[in-house]
Amino acid sequence: MDLSNSWLILFFLLAETGFCSGDQLVMPAEVSGVRGKSVNFTAQGFPGDVSMVTWTFTPKTGSSVPVYTATPTNEKVPDAYKGRVKYNRTLHTLELSSLTPTDNGVYILTVVDSKLDQMVGQTSLRVLEPVADVTITSNMPEAVEFNSTVILTCNAKGQISCTAKNQLESLTSATFNLTVNYGPELVKKTQDPVLDFMKKGSNLTMSCTAQSSPAAEFIWVFNGNILPQKTATIVLSNLGEEQSGNYSCLAYNSKTQRYVTSEVTKFSVLEAISGTSIIAPTSPLIAGNSTVNLTCTSSMGKADSVQWKKDGNPLENSNRITFSPDGKTVSILTVQKEDSGEYSCQLKNKISSDGNNYKLTINYGPDNMAIKGDKQALVGQPVRMDCSFASFPAPTFVWKFNDTVLIGEEKECLTIPNFENFNSGIYTCEAFNLITGLKRTATHNLQVKEAAQEQNGLSSGAIAGITIAVLIAVAVIIGVCIKKRRKVSEIPSPY
Structure with missing residues (x-):
């Protein structure tokens, strides 16, 4: 047995036993309707806490029959009235459609409140034949x-x-x-702009029209609550998120006592996304040692989706790159130098999108240490050795000769202007990265090249020319080293 049947049985028991005397609901003595059309029964004086509403019909001949029963959570319509009865819980109005002459008779409304007190009202219905041609x-x-x-x-x-x-x-x-009162009919509601999602702070205009004589009055309903506006057009200015929901209008004819509801419009008010930024670690990141989390946030608006890119290409899951369930945080496990680059995130919702970029720098090295230069040199010839490396930031350098530190030689290239026999030996380049704390070395064996025969037969002028050329070459080598060192030192650091 469902809830409505239980209440209906309780109602008839109360009526039979006379459990409560019953106050009177205010209803018109008689209402009229036209065959084939609809009629509304409206009562006033409802209590604030209605537990059950029951409508019954007593024909001119025959016994009473139930028409409609409702509790706060359920309702029941007998088979004979299915498809013909609509009940408006807000206005306490019962609409009976497709009228026939058999609908003539008395309609009784009984309302039971939470204390089981009973209120009763009744009215008579007269079904008229429609006016025909002249x-x-x-x-x-x-x-x-x-x-x-x-x-x-x-x-x-x-x-x-x-x-x-x-x-x-x-x-x-x-x-x-002859004046014929009719309607409301063909109730139509329009919206401008016609959008399912509205931007916070925007304006919305809704209008309701109906065919009716006299002109219909309008009632606006928002999420089941009646709005104060009673005009055919309402304007909602500076929309807020709390105004999201369902809107409809009721057209009412004071002569026919009919209410007709428009279709329901549903829309959501969203705040535009702005102030997007990427939150990243402030401590230095070291290749092979650090894990980084990048989080995309906005100061205004809620995002439905987020898209990440690195250097303009979509960022995807891998064995080291993972995303949070909402996609707003990307984690890079055990960063490598290849993870350096420009990361961007784009936040989107139904009405807007906003993004920002962040340049991620990974400190690494020194790696791939090597010394480039000749293995042999002639006595009196200038010699240059270059220390190559892969590192960020650029390391500091120390040069050693046969494990003895060469004072003042702290550049990545070492120059010997005039090579002598005692310059033969093992040269060591030692590079140190201040951020990663790593130190790497490379060695180079430089020996004298026997070429005494090449000096025989040279004139004093030739010797002087060679000497000048050597000095010029040494000056050029020193200049190149200084320029290269300055270029390396100008590499910007994000710290």
């Missing part, structure tokens, strides 16, 4: 002069007049104005 009828097909009395009956709707004529004269009746 016709004229006569009480006889033919008449005899001075002998017959002719009665002509004119039936019509609208503004009409009737005229009687014979062969000698005619007489027209006074104009009769």
Whole structure:
């Protein structure tokens, strides 16, 4: 047994035992409806805490039958009235459609509150035949002069007049104005702009129209609550997120006592995304040692999705790159130097998008240490050795000769202007990265090249020319080293 049946049984038991006396609900003594159309029964004086509403119908002949029963959470319509009954819980109005002459009779409304007190109201329904086309009828097909009395009956709707004529004269009746109250019908609600998602702070206009005589009055409903506006058009200015929901309008005719509801419009108010930034670690990141989390946030608005890119290409999951469930945080496990680059995130919702970039720097090295230069040199010849490396930031350097530190030689290149026999030996380049704390070395064996025969037979002028050329070469080598060292030192550091 469902809840509505239980309440209905309780109602009839209370009615039979006289458990409560019952106050009166205010209802019109009689309402009229047109065959084939609808009629509304409206009552006033409802209690604030309704537990059950019951409508019953007593025909002119026969016993009472239930029409509609409702509790706060359930409702029941008998099979005989399914598809013909609608009940508006807000206005306490019962609509009965597709009227037939068998609907003539008394309709009784019984309301039970939470204390089981009972209120009763009743009204009578008269079902009228619809007005048909204009016709004229006569009480006889033919008449005899001075002998017959002719009665002509004119039936019509609208503004009409009737005229009687014979062969000698005619007489027209006074104009009769017939007013037919109808509606509301064809209730339509429009919205401008027509969007499912509205930007916070924007404006929205809604209008309601209906065919009705007299003109319909309008009631606006938001999420089941009646709004204070009673006009055909309402404007919602500076929309807030709390105004998201369902909107509809009710058209009401005070003459026909009918309410008709429009279709329901649903939209959501969203805040545009702005102030997007990427939160990253402030401590230095070291290749092979650090893990980094990049988080995309915004100061305004909520995002439905987030897209990450690195150097303009989509960033995807891998064995080292993972994303949080909401996609806003990307984690890079055990960063490598290849992870350096420009990262971007783009936040989106139904009405906006916003993004930002972040340049990620990974400190690494020194790696791939090596010394580039000749293995042999002639006595008196300038010699240059270059220490190559892979490192960020650029390391500091120490040069050693046969494990003895060469004072003042702290550049990545070492120059010997005039090579002598005692310069032969093992040269060591030692590089140290201040951020990673790593130190790497490379060695180079430089020996004298026997070439005494190449010096025989040279004139003093040739010797002087060679000496000048050597000095120029040494100056160029020193300049190149200084310029290269300055270029390395100008590499920007994010710290």
